[in-house]
Amino acid sequence: MAETILKVENVSKQYRLGTIGTGTISHDLNRWWAKIRGKQDPFLKIGETNDRSSKGNSEYVWALKDINFEVKKGEVLGIIGKNGAGKSTLLKILSQVTSPTTGSIKSRGRIASLLEVGTGFHPEMTGRENIYLNGAILGMTKKEISSKIDEIIAFSGCERYVDTPVKRYSSGMKVRLAFAVAAHLEPDILVVDEVLAVGDAEFQKKAIGKMKDISKQGGRTVLFVSHDMGAIQSLCSRLVVLENGGVGFQGKVQEGINYYLSVKSTFLNLCKSKKGVQVIDFEVRNSKSNIVEVIEVFDPISFNLKLLFENNIPSDLKIEYFINDLFGQPQTTISSWLNSEIITPRENQIELKTNLINGFSLKEGEYSINLRLFTSETIDFEDIYIFNLINTNFTGYKYPLKQQHGRVYTPNNWNIVE
Amino acid sequence: MKTPKEDWLYEIKPKDTLFSLNFKEIWRYRDLLLMFVKRDVVTLYKQTILGPLWYLIQPLFTSVVFTLIFNNVAGIQTGSIPPFLFNLAGVTVWNYFKECLVATSDTFKKNEAIFGKVYFPRVIMPMSIVVSNLLKFGIQLTIFIAFYLYFVFIGNEVRPNVALVFFPVLVLIMGMLGLGLGMIISSMVTKYRDLTFLVQFGVQLLMYFSLVAYPMSLIEQKIPDLAWMVELNPMAHVIEISRFMLLNENNFSLSGIIYTTVISIVVFFVGLVIFNKTEKSFIDTI
Numbered sequence: 096m097a098e099t100i101l102k103v104e105n106v107s108k109q110y111r112l113g114t115i116g117t118g119t120i121s122h123d124l125n126r127w128w129a130k131i132r133g134k135q136d137p138f139l140k141i142g143e144t145n146d147r148s149s150k151g152n153s154e155y156v157w158a159l160k161d162i163n164f165e166v167k168k169g170e171v172l173g174i175i176g177k178n179g180a181g182k183s184t185l186l187k188i189l190s191q192v193t194s195p196t197t198g199s200i201k202s203r204g205r206i207a208s209l210l211e212v213g214t215g216f217h218p219e220m221t222g223r224e225n226i227y228l229n230g231a232i233l234g235m236t237k238k239e240i241s242s243k244i245d246e247i248i249a250f251s252g253c254e255r256y257v258d259t260p261v262k263r264y265s266s267g268m269k270v271r272l273a274f275a276v277a278a279h280l281e282p283d284i285l286v287v288d289e290v291l292a293v294g295d296a297e298f299q300k301k302a303i304g305k306m307k308d309i310s311k312q313g314g315r316t317v318l319f320v321s322h323d324m325g326a327i328q329s330l331c332s333r334l335v336v337l338e339n340g341g342v343g344f345q346g347k348v349q350e351g352i353n354y355y356l357s358v359k360s361t362f363l364n365l366c367k368s369k370k371g372v373q374v375i376d377f378e379v380r381n382s383k384s385n386i387v388e389v390i391e392v393f394d395p396i397s398f399n400l401k402l403l404f405e406n407n408i409p410s411d412l413k414i415e416y417f418i419n420d421l422f423g424q425p426q427t428t429i430s431s432w433l434n435s436e437i438i439t440p441r442e443n444q445i446e447l448k449t450n451l452i453n454g455f456s457l458k459e460g461e462y463s464i465n466l467r468l469f470t471s472e473t474i475d476f477e478d479i480y481i482f483n484l485i486n487t488n489f490t491g492y493k494y495p496l497k498q499q500h501g502r503v504y505t506p507n508n509w510n511i512v513e
Numbered sequence: 514m515k516t517p518k519e520d521w522l523y524e525i526k527p528k529d530t531l532f533s534l535n536f537k538e539i540w541r542y543r544d545l546l547l548m549f550v551k552r553d554v555v556t557l558y559k560q561t562i563l564g565p566l567w568y569l570i571q572p573l574f575t576s577v578v579f580t581l582i583f584n585n586v587a588g589i590q591t592g593s594i595p596p597f598l599f600n601l602a603g604v605t606v607w608n609y610f611k612e613c614l615v616a617t618s619d620t621f622k623k624n625e626a627i628f629g630k631v632y633f634p635r636v637i638m639p640m641s642i643v644v645s646n647l648l649k650f651g652i653q654l655t656i657f658i659a660f661y662l663y664f665v666f667i668g669n670e671v672r673p674n675v676a677l678v679f680f681p682v683l684v685l686i687m688g689m690l691g692l693g694l695g696m697i698i699s700s701m702v703t704k705y706r707d708l709t710f711l712v713q714f715g716v717q718l719l720m721y722f723s724l725v726a727y728p729m730s731l732i733e734q735k736i737p738d739l740a741w742m743v744e745l746n747p748m749a750h751v752i753e754i755s756r757f758m759l760l761n762e763n764n765f766s767l768s769g770i771i772y773t774t775v776i777s778i779v780v781f782f783v784g785l786v787i788f789n790k791t792e793k794s795f796i797d798t799i
Contacts, residue, residue, distance in 0.1 A: 102521075110797060123704075187796065191525055191632035194793040200525040208631055217626045227745040228552060231545040232631055 096202075098203070100316050100363065101166040101189075101284060106198035108159040108184050158184045160340045160381045161199070170319045171310045172326045173348065175355050176337030182320050183288070185337065189318065190286055204283020204316070207233050209274060218262035222253055223274055229276045250305070251275035252298075271298055278305045284316045285309060295495070301329055324352055324487045352487065361443065368405060370474050374466065375401040375444070377479050392486040392504055393456060398429075398449040400474075404440065409470035412438040414447065416455070417465040426457055426502065432469070456504040459486045460497045474485050522764050527742075549641035554648055568652045572608055576601040583726040591728065594671055594760050595664050598657075603725035605657050606755045608749055609684070610691045611652040613717055616642045617695025618712050621703045621795050628796060635792040636785070639699070643692050650684070674761045683758070686774055687751050689781040696784035700791035723748040728762065747773040 111122075111451065138484050157183045162420050165170050187193045189200065190208040215232045216225045226247055230240040240247075248257050251271045256264060264272070277285070303326060309315045321327055327334065327348065334351030336344040344354040378399040381387045390396055398416065415430040430451060431438055438447070466476040486495050492504055558564045576597055583589045589598040621628065624638055650700035663673055701783040702708050722743050724732075729749070733740045745748045750769040756762045 185630070188525065190630075192629055193796045194525065194527055197527055199527075201521040202523055202525070203521055215631065217552050217556055219559045220552065224552075224555075228548045231542075232627065232633060233546040234542070234633065235544075237544040237547075 097170045100168045100203045102201045103162055103164050104199050104201070104366065106188060106195045106200060107158055108163040108188065109196045110156055110158050129286060141314065144181055145171040145290055157231055157340050162342055164345055165334055166316055166318070168316055169310055169314045170333060171319060172329045173308070173331035173334045174318060174320045174337065175322070175327060175334065175351070180244050180337040182337055186286055187322060202284065205234065206284040206286060207277065207280050207282035208286035213270065216269060216273070219260055221260055222257040225272065226276055226460055229273065233277060233280050237281060239375045241410045247275045247279050250278065252308050267295060274302055278309070279311070282315070284318065286318045306330060324485050327352065328487060369476065370472060371404065371406040372474055373403040373405060374467060374476055374479060375403050379480060379482060388481070389483045390455065392459065392484060393454045393513050395454050396451050400447045402447070404443045408440050408443055410439060412440055412470035415467040416440065421461055421466060426462065455484055457484055457500045458504070459484045536551050539636065542633055542637055543632060546637050546641050546644065549638065550645045553641065553645035553754040565652070566706035568649055569656045571655065572601065572604045572653050575604050577737070579604065580728045582659050585627045589727050589731060592762065594762060597668055598660060598664055598671065598760065598768070599756070600726055601657055601660060602756050602759050603752050605650070605653045606752050607720060607723060607725045607748070608653065609646060610687050610751070612646045613688060613691030614695050615712060615716060616646070617692055617703065618698035620695070620699040621791070636788060639692055639696055643688050643759045647688065672761055674758050677758045680755070680758050682753055683751060690747055690777040693784035694776065703791055703795040719746070719748065728751050747776045754766050
């Protein structure tokens with residue numbers, strides 16, 4: 096049994112929402128008054144769970160609430176969760192940038208975190224000077240860096256530019272340099288936040304390989320935070336899924352990913368009522384009938400729409416779902432009209448199920464759904480749903496599509512014709 | 514199988530109230546301190562034509578203007594000492610304090626990006642500022658010495674006092690005062706930005722109460738009722754004493770030395786405590 100190297104016990108972190116202004120000083124005084132009387136902090140009692148989309152009453156929110164987990168030596172632990180689930184806060188506490196409100200983290204090794212693109216780089220200094228500076232910031236001594244400098248420069252692949260000021264570097268080159276320094280840091284625990292996304296494919300592969308080396312041969316522990324399920328799958332040995340500031344799941348990687356994919360949507364942008372029609376509910380279910388906001392490519396999903404007609408029931412209803420990319424450009428449309436389906440509601444409330452027979456074959460990424468209804472007039476509901484398309488099974492493809500490959504997967508196989 | 518003993522390397526806990534400065538840790542990061550000093554010195558005047566000459570131009574021109582306004586126009590007397598040299602001494606010493614205070618008071622805000630990502634003893638940052646300013650101060654002192662020799666050469670009766678051997682101690686006291694005040698202010702700026710504005714013009718005003726361009730005797734003579742305001746200012750004593758050491762201008766009080774030393778040490782340690790408390794969670798409020 097491997098030794099526990101990191102133990103997170105009941106860690107919670109409270110944040111105050113809104114802006115700091117004149118009101119802050121009165122809260123500060125209140126808190127200080129409670130403290131000298133030996134009472135509990137009056138503002139620690141209030142506070143709500145960290146759910147980004149619901150409107151709360153309290154000014155205080157628990158970004159993390161009672162987090163518990165352990166990390167064994169040599170393990171690569173993946174941490175995933177939706178935006179705002181508390182990943183960054185947890186990492187900040189782990190790397191001692193901020194302290195938890197309650198609870199404690201016990202560690203048997205030094206923790207170092209990989210810096211974001213060029214943080215700590217001084218633009219006027221050369222690559223070599225910055226390696227020294229960055230290494231020192233990360234806790235290396237000058238001697239340690241000097242003994243590894245050639246290795247670091249070689250790993251970064253920036254030999255040609257190493258005596259040029261960093262301000263002339265491309266952002267990819269900065270990441271390479273930053274990662275090269277951190278990778279040679281040899282901490283007991285390395286925290287890697289989503290920084291590799293900037294590098295190109297060659298470098299990402301190199302970086303993931305290096306992280307594998309660090310854990311396998313070096314016996315070191317890596318905490319890896321990412322939205323990239325492919326990287327999580329190929330790298331991690333265990334997974335923690337954060338959900339609204341708590342640990343939603345921890346355990347095997349594949350189960351964790353499935354759990355993450357099935358987390359109920361919070362993006363539903365329900366409109367009260369438009370031109371006498373109300374969208375009561377909209378859901379996306381995957382092939383296992385779980386409600387999802389992260390969808391696998393080619394997974395035969397279904398849309399479930401509930402509508403309420405407040406005035407008169409239309410005799411002929413046409414429905415279109417526009418699937419838009421991040422820039423609002425329609426990528427595909429699912430339309431009853433183009434499919435010449437005729438929908439005739441009988442009651443003032445209807446539920447409609449649309450099956451996507453082959454699922455989406457679009458490139459992975461974030462998409463939003465606009466809904467358009469044609470009754471006697473045209474009614475638009477924008478952004479009723481936002482989802483992430485991912486490709487972890489690589490159905491029909493072994494590797495994901497790159498920028499230059501276009502935007503649609505086309506499953507294929509290859510045979511020599513005899 | 515034995516259960517592992519509770520032999521943790523360290524523990525991350527909510528902020529504790531006690532004064533806890535980890536000197537061992539600061540020592541471990543000493544290379545970082547040197548890196549920061551190097552960064553500050555090397556990069557300050559990159560892509561300028563005059564480069565480090567700017568270190569010299571600023572105090573020289575200030576002293577020239579002071580001499581014109583205070584001595585030639587306003588007619589302030591500086592005894593046997595040439596007014597320009599009198600002002601240059603004041604300006605050079607004052608500059609060191611000012612630079613330390615202004616630069617350290619911005620520590621948390623300016624380094625938010627890096628502090629928000631990685632941990633190292635935060636106190637390294639203001640300490641490096643004080644050290645790199647010390648280098649700058651050294652360069653400015655050489656120009657002072659050059660002018661000093663020039664005035665001796667043309668026959669002025671200027672000579673240092675034997676107490677000059679204690680000059681490094683005075684610089685240390687001044688550094689502690691600047692660093693201490695800077696740490697207090699930078700800690701408070703993380704939450705309340707009001708202080709940034711106060712520092713900007715406060716330092717400017719403080720200069721006029723710090724005997725930079727006139728001797729203590731003058732203020733005692735002209736506005737004896739308000740002389741206490743200058744008496745209370747530790748920097749006034751520092752500048753007065755440094756002029757005594759450098760130029761043998763015989764006006765200083767022993768009580769002034771003791772007062773200044775005590776104040777500087779108190780401010781420095783109060784600053785350290787506050788800074789240490791702030792560094793644990795400032796990133797949430799900045």
